[in-house]
Amino acid sequence: MKKVLLAVAAISMSLAACTTTTGTSTGTTAxxxxxxxxxxFKAAVDNQCRTELNSNNAWRALxxxxxxxxxxxxxxKICSCVSEKAPQNVTAVDLATAAVDQNxxxxxxxxxxxxxxxxxYSEFVK
Structure with missing residues:
Protein backbone atom coordinates (compact mmCIF):
# COMPACT_ATOMS: atom_id res chain seq x y z
CA MET A 1 0.00 0.00 0.00
CA LYS A 2 2.85 2.37 0.85
CA LYS A 3 4.46 1.70 -2.52
CA VAL A 4 1.21 2.48 -4.33
CA LEU A 5 0.71 5.75 -2.43
CA LEU A 6 4.29 6.80 -3.05
CA ALA A 7 4.00 5.92 -6.75
CA VAL A 8 0.76 7.89 -7.11
CA ALA A 9 2.31 10.85 -5.31
CA ALA A 10 5.42 10.72 -7.50
CA ILE A 11 3.39 10.51 -10.71
CA SER A 12 1.10 13.32 -9.56
CA MET A 13 4.06 15.52 -8.70
CA SER A 14 5.69 14.81 -12.06
CA LEU A 15 2.55 15.63 -13.99
CA ALA A 16 1.85 18.72 -11.92
CA ALA A 17 5.32 20.04 -12.60
CA CYS A 18 4.62 19.87 -16.33
CA THR A 19 1.22 21.54 -16.19
CA THR A 20 1.04 25.17 -17.28
CA THR A 21 -1.67 27.70 -17.98
CA THR A 22 -0.89 30.38 -20.57
CA GLY A 23 2.82 29.73 -20.17
CA THR A 24 3.00 30.07 -16.38
CA SER A 25 3.39 27.40 -13.78
CA THR A 26 0.17 26.50 -11.94
CA GLY A 27 1.88 25.99 -8.60
CA THR A 28 4.51 24.08 -6.77
CA THR A 29 4.81 20.36 -6.70
CA ALA A 30 4.57 20.43 -2.92
CA PHE A 41 -7.81 12.67 3.77
CA LYS A 42 -11.23 14.27 3.22
CA ALA A 43 -12.48 11.18 1.38
CA ALA A 44 -11.30 8.93 4.21
CA VAL A 45 -12.96 11.24 6.75
CA ASP A 46 -16.24 11.21 4.81
CA ASN A 47 -16.22 7.41 4.68
CA GLN A 48 -15.45 7.12 8.41
CA CYS A 49 -18.13 9.72 9.20
CA ARG A 50 -20.81 7.74 7.37
CA THR A 51 -19.74 4.55 9.15
CA GLU A 52 -19.82 6.17 12.59
CA LEU A 53 -23.05 8.04 11.89
CA ASN A 54 -24.86 4.88 10.83
CA SER A 55 -23.72 3.06 13.96
CA ASN A 56 -24.86 5.90 16.25
CA ASN A 57 -28.06 4.98 18.11
CA ALA A 58 -29.40 8.56 18.19
CA TRP A 59 -28.91 8.88 14.42
CA ARG A 60 -30.53 5.51 13.76
CA ALA A 61 -33.57 6.48 15.83
CA LEU A 62 -33.84 9.83 14.05
CA LYS A 77 -24.84 17.48 4.97
CA ILE A 78 -23.41 16.17 8.23
CA CYS A 79 -20.51 14.27 6.67
CA SER A 80 -19.69 17.14 4.28
CA CYS A 81 -19.45 19.37 7.33
CA VAL A 82 -17.16 16.85 9.03
CA SER A 83 -14.97 16.56 5.91
CA GLU A 84 -14.61 20.34 5.68
CA LYS A 85 -13.87 20.87 9.39
CA ALA A 86 -11.68 17.81 9.92
CA PRO A 87 -8.44 19.33 8.53
CA GLN A 88 -8.72 22.01 11.23
CA ASN A 89 -8.49 19.26 13.86
CA VAL A 90 -5.37 17.56 12.55
CA THR A 91 -1.75 18.69 12.45
CA ALA A 92 0.49 18.77 9.40
CA VAL A 93 2.64 16.09 11.02
CA ASP A 94 -0.41 13.83 11.40
CA LEU A 95 -1.35 14.42 7.75
CA ALA A 96 2.16 13.51 6.63
CA THR A 97 2.12 10.40 8.82
CA ALA A 98 -1.30 9.41 7.46
CA ALA A 99 0.03 9.69 3.92
CA VAL A 100 2.61 6.94 4.43
CA ASP A 101 1.34 4.76 7.29
CA GLN A 102 -1.96 2.94 6.75
CA ASN A 103 -2.40 2.03 10.42
CA TYR A 121 -24.37 16.53 14.02
CA SER A 122 -25.56 19.16 16.50
CA GLU A 123 -25.42 21.84 13.82
CA PHE A 124 -27.82 20.04 11.50
CA VAL A 125 -29.98 17.99 13.88
CA LYS A 126 -31.94 20.20 16.27
Whole structure:
Protein backbone atom coordinates (compact mmCIF):
# COMPACT_ATOMS: atom_id res chain seq x y z
CA MET A 1 0.00 0.00 0.00
CA LYS A 2 2.85 2.37 0.85
CA LYS A 3 4.46 1.70 -2.52
CA VAL A 4 1.21 2.48 -4.33
CA LEU A 5 0.71 5.75 -2.43
CA LEU A 6 4.29 6.80 -3.05
CA ALA A 7 4.00 5.92 -6.75
CA VAL A 8 0.76 7.89 -7.11
CA ALA A 9 2.31 10.85 -5.31
CA ALA A 10 5.42 10.72 -7.50
CA ILE A 11 3.39 10.51 -10.71
CA SER A 12 1.10 13.32 -9.56
CA MET A 13 4.06 15.52 -8.70
CA SER A 14 5.69 14.81 -12.06
CA LEU A 15 2.55 15.63 -13.99
CA ALA A 16 1.85 18.72 -11.92
CA ALA A 17 5.32 20.04 -12.60
CA CYS A 18 4.62 19.87 -16.33
CA THR A 19 1.22 21.54 -16.19
CA THR A 20 1.04 25.17 -17.28
CA THR A 21 -1.67 27.70 -17.98
CA THR A 22 -0.89 30.38 -20.57
CA GLY A 23 2.82 29.73 -20.17
CA THR A 24 3.00 30.07 -16.38
CA SER A 25 3.39 27.40 -13.78
CA THR A 26 0.17 26.50 -11.94
CA GLY A 27 1.88 25.99 -8.60
CA THR A 28 4.51 24.08 -6.77
CA THR A 29 4.81 20.36 -6.70
CA ALA A 30 4.57 20.43 -2.92
CA UNK A 31 1.34 22.41 -3.15
CA UNK A 32 -0.12 19.90 -5.59
CA UNK A 33 0.93 16.97 -3.40
CA UNK A 34 -0.64 18.69 -0.39
CA UNK A 35 -3.88 19.17 -2.31
CA UNK A 36 -3.94 15.52 -3.32
CA UNK A 37 -3.18 14.47 0.25
CA UNK A 38 -5.91 16.73 1.57
CA UNK A 39 -8.44 15.30 -0.88
CA UNK A 40 -7.52 11.74 0.09
CA PHE A 41 -7.81 12.67 3.77
CA LYS A 42 -11.23 14.27 3.22
CA ALA A 43 -12.48 11.18 1.38
CA ALA A 44 -11.30 8.93 4.21
CA VAL A 45 -12.96 11.24 6.75
CA ASP A 46 -16.24 11.21 4.81
CA ASN A 47 -16.22 7.41 4.68
CA GLN A 48 -15.45 7.12 8.41
CA CYS A 49 -18.13 9.72 9.20
CA ARG A 50 -20.81 7.74 7.37
CA THR A 51 -19.74 4.55 9.15
CA GLU A 52 -19.82 6.17 12.59
CA LEU A 53 -23.05 8.04 11.89
CA ASN A 54 -24.86 4.88 10.83
CA SER A 55 -23.72 3.06 13.96
CA ASN A 56 -24.86 5.90 16.25
CA ASN A 57 -28.06 4.98 18.11
CA ALA A 58 -29.40 8.56 18.19
CA TRP A 59 -28.91 8.88 14.42
CA ARG A 60 -30.53 5.51 13.76
CA ALA A 61 -33.57 6.48 15.83
CA LEU A 62 -33.84 9.83 14.05
CA UNK A 63 -33.42 8.16 10.66
CA UNK A 64 -36.53 6.08 11.30
CA UNK A 65 -38.60 9.28 11.17
CA UNK A 66 -37.22 10.30 7.75
CA UNK A 67 -37.73 9.15 4.20
CA UNK A 68 -34.74 7.55 2.47
CA UNK A 69 -34.13 10.77 0.52
CA UNK A 70 -34.24 12.91 3.66
CA UNK A 71 -31.90 10.53 5.44
CA UNK A 72 -29.41 10.57 2.56
CA UNK A 73 -29.54 14.37 2.31
CA UNK A 74 -28.99 14.82 6.05
CA UNK A 75 -26.17 12.28 6.12
CA UNK A 76 -24.50 14.11 3.22
CA LYS A 77 -24.84 17.48 4.97
CA ILE A 78 -23.41 16.17 8.23
CA CYS A 79 -20.51 14.27 6.67
CA SER A 80 -19.69 17.14 4.28
CA CYS A 81 -19.45 19.37 7.33
CA VAL A 82 -17.16 16.85 9.03
CA SER A 83 -14.97 16.56 5.91
CA GLU A 84 -14.61 20.34 5.68
CA LYS A 85 -13.87 20.87 9.39
CA ALA A 86 -11.68 17.81 9.92
CA PRO A 87 -8.44 19.33 8.53
CA GLN A 88 -8.72 22.01 11.23
CA ASN A 89 -8.49 19.26 13.86
CA VAL A 90 -5.37 17.56 12.55
CA THR A 91 -1.75 18.69 12.45
CA ALA A 92 0.49 18.77 9.40
CA VAL A 93 2.64 16.09 11.02
CA ASP A 94 -0.41 13.83 11.40
CA LEU A 95 -1.35 14.42 7.75
CA ALA A 96 2.16 13.51 6.63
CA THR A 97 2.12 10.40 8.82
CA ALA A 98 -1.30 9.41 7.46
CA ALA A 99 0.03 9.69 3.92
CA VAL A 100 2.61 6.94 4.43
CA ASP A 101 1.34 4.76 7.29
CA GLN A 102 -1.96 2.94 6.75
CA ASN A 103 -2.40 2.03 10.42
CA UNK A 104 -1.69 5.57 11.55
CA UNK A 105 -4.06 6.90 8.87
CA UNK A 106 -6.94 4.82 10.20
CA UNK A 107 -6.31 6.03 13.75
CA UNK A 108 -5.84 9.67 12.77
CA UNK A 109 -9.03 9.65 10.67
CA UNK A 110 -11.02 7.96 13.45
CA UNK A 111 -9.81 10.48 16.05
CA UNK A 112 -10.49 13.43 13.77
CA UNK A 113 -14.00 12.24 12.92
CA UNK A 114 -14.77 11.65 16.58
CA UNK A 115 -13.76 15.24 17.41
CA UNK A 116 -15.74 16.76 14.53
CA UNK A 117 -18.85 14.59 14.15
CA UNK A 118 -20.59 15.75 17.32
CA UNK A 119 -20.29 19.41 16.38
CA UNK A 120 -21.60 18.87 12.85
CA TYR A 121 -24.37 16.53 14.02
CA SER A 122 -25.56 19.16 16.50
CA GLU A 123 -25.42 21.84 13.82
CA PHE A 124 -27.82 20.04 11.50
CA VAL A 125 -29.98 17.99 13.88
CA LYS A 126 -31.94 20.20 16.27
Missing amino acids: GTAATIGSNI ALTMTAEQQTAMET ARAQIVANTVAKTLTAC
